[in-house]
Amino acid sequence: MGTLAPPTRDRLLVAAKELIEDGGYAAASVVAIAERAGVAAGTLYRHFASKEELFVEVFRSVCEREERTMRVAAAEMGDTASAAERLQAVFTTFARRALRNPRLAWALIAEPVDPRVDAERIAYRERYAELVAAGLSAGIAAGELPRQDVKLTAAALVGGCGEALVGPLSPLSAGDPDAEEIVAALRTFVGRAVGMR
Amino acid sequence: MGTLAPPTRDRLLVAAKELIEDGGYAAASVVAIAERAGVAAGTLYRHFASKEELFVEVFRSVCEREERTMRVAAAEMGDTASAAERLQAVFTTFARRALRNPRLAWALIAEPVDPRVDAERIAYRERYAELVAAGLSAGIAAGELPRQDVKLTAAALVGGCGEALVGPLSPLSAGDPDAEEIVAALRTFVGRAVGMR
């Protein structure tokens, strides 16, 4: 047998992700997911103990990819880059990806969900914040950045950038000038906020 | 008759607010609200067309007070204060109040709700952001602050500070060192982020 037809389980995961991508969690009901995957509602329960379990898995795979991408972006800056530049690279990457897929980004960053899925969401946000906090600490140790409460700065930046980009008070909500312009403005903001010289 | 017993309508509003204060929207079901107000569930519908309408009213009254308090804080700085100092005062006030009542603050700022209530929530967030944006613009016009995308900075600050203080990735979630220490760290962060000299 060829690998032409993905197994049902995978089709369910993909269907759920796609539905969330353009309608948020509300659009991803069990019936809708099953329909998009081309199976009956009951079939979902042959592969997942519950809808939440499926969501958790979708979450993990998407967030892992995001985190990896941001780490790579920081690493790719090379040895000559300053800590602040590395952090700007992280947020620039974050921003470009979020702007490309705002609905999904919103779902990952802030949209509310059932407790178990929420726990997963918060765990990944914390990983993003830790990534940022580590960058800040490195910069402070190297004397490039001013002393500061790194946890607070990291949380404010992760939360704030997420909000500013895809949140309900995003400037984007009304009229999207140009993604690259926004990315540039965000880069400036991050630079100032971390205390870049 | 004296004014000793508040009218039912007011008791329902207060009950809803108190429930949200320490359990978020999830805790504020119609039955719970009615019970706390000392009436039957059906009574709520004698005073409000729906649960959402009641929430909208709770929202308005709380947010109006918050906004007023922040404006006053900015104004009280006097004529000698710089734009950055005024903005720091706004966020310091915001932070103290949020730290005193984190659950309510989170509900007002970010917790998701039904669309109609959400519209109200977003409207007030925008007013906070506009307040900040106006302060930024004044500072730029006066040559005190660097040119920047004021809407983005304002959105990132409002969202970010809310998140950092009471959000799911708040450093406070695990161990509360000291409110004033956090307020101080936030003041520093805001100063840097707006480009204070």
Place this chain on the structure above:
DNA sequence: TACCATTGTGAATCGAGATTCACAAGGAGG
């Protein structure tokens, strides 16, 4: 007293989804 408006009651009803379950439909092994 009779009448009507307002306010309160709380059990019954609704609605929207998630979840279950009795019943196929293959397919592998004996």
Place this chain on the structure above:
DNA sequence: CCTCCTTGTGAATCTCGATTCACAATGGTA
């Protein structure tokens, strides 16, 4: 061919909270 196991089906069921509604009280007015 028989049996067991896995996977799929989709209508029926369950859950849970908002909402309704037939039925009191209460109080004011004619």
